[in-house]
Amino acid sequence: MIDFSGRIALVTGAGRGLGLAYAAQLAARGATVVVQDTGTGCDGNGVDATIAEAAAARLVASGGKAIAEPRPIATRTECHDLVARIIKEHGHLDMLIHNAGWVGYQAIDDLDPDFHDRMVRLGIDTPLWLAQAAWPFMRENRFGRILLTTSDRAIYPAYAQGGLVSYAAAKMGAIGIVNILSHEGQAHGIAVNAISPVAKTRMWGVEGDPDELLPDAVAPGALYLVSPECLASGWILRAANGQFVATRAQDASSVSYPRDLAAINAATPEDVAACWSRIAIDAPEQRRDPVSSAAAAFVGMAVLGECPLWSESTGNLLWVDTEGRTLNRFDPVTGRNATTGMPDAVGMIAEHKDGTLLAALGCDLAIVGDDGALRRYATAPHGGPDYRLNDGRLDDQGRLWIGLMSKDLQAGSGILYRLDPDGTWHVMDDGFRLINGLDWSPDRRTLYVTDSRIPVIHAYDYDPAAGSIGNRRPFATFGPDDGFPDGLLVDDEGAIWSTLFDAGAIQRIEPNGAFGRRVQLPVSRPTSCCFSADRKTLYITTARLGLADKELERQPLAGSLLAVGLAEPTAACQGLD
Structure with a gap:
């Protein structure tokens, strides 16, 4: 459970609507909340100190800790004074959520300077001065979470409305602040993000509790972004009706900025006109295609993430960091990832039908207890200090098929074992x-084995009763643009899903060996994959191993657990006994 005990949060505009929803949920999880609200009307004018006071009293009555702060935050001095009072009273400020704002309409012909200045001051100046005031304390503590507010009305032309030019300017300005401060805060443990919420509040002309688009359905996203668990920075979280999607502007991987945009060449205005349909590609994001773009199920820093395995006994996704020497249990319902340290490199894990979990540790095999305790029970007969066990899988009869590798990857040194x-x-x-x-074909008559560094996927004739193999032949070979085939699985149609290390993709290979669709990933080094229980999600482990600092900057999800949504469930042969 995400816990804010001992944390101090400042939430602006917290007397009503979204701000109150954020404040209430923070207080319910242990935070001390400074409820800032001047009681301004929907037109941005007026003051009413009782709004902040009533909201804080409501949180306290519910068992939370809250302080009312009705004073204005319209100038740099007022913003700095507010933060100084919080620091003086509590000693620190951990979280800043700037939610205060108002919606006003003035068409460009009628735009009034005072109207525009008030809108921009609250949407751009106030969050900037609050962040500036809090920054030294967050930097000193090496922890800080800042969340600003933007709007789909500004970001997406499809949702634009006439008269909102000042409002949109302020909301887009907030995105610029997030982009820069997320960069500046990276080295100091300060994460800066924006939220683009949709909820029915008094800004919609709704007083009281709405019948839909509830503020409480947006608040979980805001709370995550200001939590210690959130390491993401520089994102815009769109939130509405209990649904969340994060976005940010990202350039194509082939761009070498600023000299090569990997784009259309044009020397004259006429050239630009002729190529406009290719320069400006007017196509919406496809979020529910058969294979959607990959997203982070869990943002991590695994050195060599490997061997994702759906645990039927726990309903969790198990995976390992081979070089980081950890066993991970990811709960897709809560999004939490529990880590258990291991005493040696973890080559693979496998689970029997009774829930017994096996792990390869160096050249040994061990049973892993529910408490993480290990009982070693077997050692590879050809092992030694220069070798370790690597990938493996259980067959239907409970026999473990596993590979032995030399640590320096000597040609011809690898062995395929069967442990009965x-x-x-x-x-x-x-x-x-x-x-x-x-992995095996659905009829269990073919065994597929990858030799990554050749690179090839071999196929064998397989006798499931005897556990014997024969007639080895190349099933799929790979070219220089394919990287190295790493982990694989076979789906119910007999197709292979092979992760392409150094090519940043998952390749689906049809049962006849033809290459089918390829799923591009936001990292260059995926390592292995498996399906969720309902076969609607493909989970992918990834690696940071061997990537230079500049490559890691371009691949912030390297080392994370990724998820790709599949519109149609795809059954997988997990090879469980």
Whole structure:
């Protein structure tokens, strides 16, 4: 559970509507909330100190900690004074949510300077001065969360309304502040984001509790963005009706800014006119296509994320950081990721039908208890300090098929083992360089094994009763633009989903070996993949291993657990016994 105990939060415009929803949920989770609200009317004029006082009293009556702050924040001095009072009283300020604002309409012909100045002052100047005042304290504590407010009415031309030019200017200005401050705060533990909320409040002319588009349905997104668990920065979170999607402007990966935009060349205005349909591609984001764009299920920094496995016994996604030596349990319902340290490199994990969890640790195999305790029960017969076990999978009979690799990836040094339930090791094939993904066809008559560094996916004839293989042949080979095939799985149609390390993609390979659709990813080094229980989500582990600092800057999700939504459920053969 995300807990704000001991944290101090300043929420502006917190007397009503969205601000009150944020404040109430923060207080309910232990935060001390400074409820700032001058009681301004919907037109941006007037003051009413009782608004902040009543809201704070309501939070206190519910068992929370809250302080009313009705004084204005229209100038730099007023903003700095407010933050100084909070620091003097509480010693620190951890979270700043600037929610205060108002909606006013004036067409461009009638735009009044005072109207415009008040709108811009509250939407741009106030959050900037509040952030400036809080910044030294957040930097000193190496922790700070700042959340500004923007609007879809400004971001998306499709939702623009006449008369909102000043409002839109202020809301777009907030995005510019987020872009720069997220960059400046990165080295100091300060995350800066924006929220674009849709909720029926008095700005919609709604007094009291609305019948839809509730402020409380937006608040969870705001709370996450100001929580210690949130490491994301520089994002705009769109929030409405309990649904959330984060966005930000990102350039194409092939751009070398500013000299090469990887774009259309044009030397004259006539050239631009002739190419306009290719320069300005007017196509909406496809969020519910058969394969949607990848997003972070969990933002992490795994050195070498590997072996995602859906646990039928717990309903969690298990995965490992091989080089980081951790076992991870990701709960897709809560979004929490629990980590257990391991004593050695974790090559793979596998789960029996009874829930028994196996892990490869160096050259050993161990049973992992629910409390993380390990019981080693087998050691690879050809292991040693220069070797370790790598990828593996259980077959239907409970036999473990697993590869042994040399740590320096010597050609021909890899071995494919079968470990029977009675503890007997069998060498099934050898001469590999780096065994990775293994899985079976739906009819269990073919075993696929990846040798990443050749690079090739082999196919074997497979006898499930005897556990024997034969007739090895190349099933799929890869070119220089395909990177290295890493983990794989087979779906119910018999197609292989192969992760392409260094090519930043998942490649679907049809049962006849033809390359089908390719899912591009926001990282260059995906490592393995698996389906969720309902087969509607493809989870993908990724790596930071070997990436230079500049590459990591371009790939902020490297080392994270990714998720790709699938419109049609795709069954996978998990190879469980």
